[in-house]
Amino acid sequence: MFAARTVASMITSSGKVIEIHGQKFCVTCKQIRGHTCFHMKYRKSETNDDAYSKEERRVCDRCHTEKVVVKEIPIPTEQAMLVKLLMSLSEKYELKGSVPVSS
């Protein structure tokens, strides 16, 4: 048997201890259980230049099953936000398919 994992916190570079708790579905318990996130890592996405991937490790409080969740999060750059705004505008005013105005 594995040693019981008691680490339920992590320490940031500034020395602050972070504990993240949340109710998540546990596949082992087949129920919603309290989970503790003890590891979080951000790194640049290898497939998408405008995104970074977030790796999160959490353990079920009941059965201690470890789960790794990797999410791709878009970087909210000014340019990306502008593109999004323009796209929503063109949708709003039904300008989709029209010739873009070049400056």
Ligand SMILES: [Zn+2]
């Ligand atoms: Zn569980």
